Amino acid sequence: MDRQEAIDFLMDHYENPRNHAPLANPDVSLSGGNPGCADVITMQARFGADGKVEEVAWEGEGCTISRAAASYVTELVQGLTPEEIEAMSFEDLINDLGRELVMTRPTCATLALGTLKRGVHEYHMHNKANQEG
Secondary structure (H helix, E strand, O other): OOHHHHHHHHHHHHHOOOOEOOOOOOOEEEEEEEOOOOEEEEEEEEEOOOOOEEEEEEEEEOOHHHHHHHHHHHHHOOOOOHHHHHOOOHHHHHHHHOHHHHOOOHHHHHHHHHHHHHHHHHHHHHHHHHHHO
């Protein structure tokens, strides 16, 4: 993706955010922040009976990069298992978003994914403990 394509991609997600709404009865709901940019993003997910993401959403405020990344992450994780989300690469996300543009703000670019990964990890560990106990 060239620079202009990356700008267009980010602006599309920023101006037309996907899954930007509160999620009813989420299995995962965790907020994360980036004090350097005043970004605050809450990532929410609900898993289906098959153990895969059934619905995912985000709320919050922040810069163009953090909001566009949150929107994009919700598209990426649809239908994934907790293990697949936990295994997602920050490097791949940065490449997908347009490395040349977002490397000036890597914390903004990875805020949503990092927050979702932490929330999913907690959910996964809690469910595993319940199954074993």
